[in-house]
Amino acid sequence: MLKEVIATRYITPLREGGSLPGLVEGDDFAPYVMKFSGAGQGRKTLVAEVVVGELARRLGFRVPRLVTLDLDPVLGLGEPDQQVQELLKSSGGANLGMDFLSGALGFDPLAFTVSAEEAGRIVWFDALVNNVDRSWRNPNLLMWHGDLWLIDHGATMIWHHNWPGAETSAARPYDAADHALARFAPDLATAAADLAPQVTEELLAEVTAEIPDAWLTGEPGFDTPDDLRRAYAAPLLARAAVIHERIKRDQ
Ligand SMILES: Nc1ncnc2c1ncn2[C@@H]1O[C@H](COP(=O)(O)OP(=O)(O)O)[C@@H](O)[C@H]1O
Numbered sequence: 001m002l003k004e005v006i007a008t009r010y011i012t013p014l015r016e017g018g019s020l021p022g023l024v025e026g027d028d029f030a031p032y033v034m035k036f037s038g039a040g041q042g043r044k045t046l047v048a049e050v051v052v053g054e055l056a057r058r059l060g061f062r063v064p065r066l067v068t069l070d071l072d073p074v075l076g077l078g079e080p081d082q083q084v085q086e087l088l089k090s091s092g093g094a095n096l097g098m099d100f101l102s103g104a105l106g107f108d109p110l111a112f113t114v115s116a117e118e119a120g121r122i123v124w125f126d127a128l129v130n131n132v133d134r135s136w137r138n139p140n141l142l143m144w145h146g147d148l149w150l151i152d153h154g155a156t157m158i159w160h161h162n163w164p165g166a167e168t169s170a171a172r173p174y175d176a177a178d179h180a181l182a183r184f185a186p187d188l189a190t191a192a193a194d195l196a197p198q199v200t201e202e203l204l205a206e207v208t209a210e211i212p213d214a215w216l217t218g219e220p221g222f223d224t225p226d227d228l229r230r231a232y233a234a235p236l237l238a239r240a241a242v243i244h245e246r247i248k249r250d251q
């Protein structure tokens with residue numbers, strides 16, 4: 001289970017992104033980037049962050065630690081910014097938090113170099129989870145202490161927005177032409193040979209067990225949170241075996 005932390009203070013919005021994540025302090029006195037259950041696509045974005053972030057971590061990628069952040073909407077009362085106030089008021093209960101990497105720089109493909117091996121692993125992984133949010137315009141990669149860290153996995157697994165069509169949707173190829181790391185000659189064959197066999201049913205069960213029940217209840221067509229957890233695992237298991245043949249790299 002993800003560690004549970006209580007949000008005690010809203011510090012400031014992180015305005016670079018589209019979903020208005022905020023910097024908050026937890027009852028453990030640590031700073032967290034908070035993603036709100038009341039924002040845009042809401043809970044599904046948070047579920048995607050957990051499934052994809054926790055899978056990435058288990059495959060050896062650097063991902064900031066994830067926690068649940070419990071929010072009392074009264075924290076919004078003192079907020080002068082109307083948009084922030086609305087967001088806090090509509091996000092009572094469990095939200096997603098991640099360790100704030102203080103001083104991290106946004107990755108710039110023109111300023112940093114990445115090895116073909118590391119680029120291959122990241123592109124393969126993004127293809128697996130169908131990440132459409134790692135383009136050179138918006139890499140969602142941070143440089144911190146000289147290493148690349150993966151963030152922002154809310155726009156992945158598009159199939160979870162339409163479960164009846166999930167199988168068809170998950171059979172589609174991945175377009176990597178615009179990927180932030182496309183220019184580093186990603187070694188996809190080596191990445192696939194190493195990573196695909198690690199994406200097992202057991203690993204996916206472990207990863208999906210991390211999703212808080214509160215974000216899974218009430219999904220049409222599913223009786224229990226565990227049914228929905230299995231639905232998250234199935235397309236990833238199916239894609240792991242074949243996706244490296246289905247990555248389009250032409251500009
Ligand atoms: N864990 C983190 N540590 C430091 N900065 C972060 C972290 N997560 C996000 N940020 C900063 O906040 C911005 C927006 O976060 P992101 O997760 O990309 O949300 P959005 O969905 O709004 O794009 C990032 O581009 C980055 O600059």
Ligand SMILES: [Mg+2]
Nearest residue numbers: 017018140152
């Ligand atoms: Mg982002």
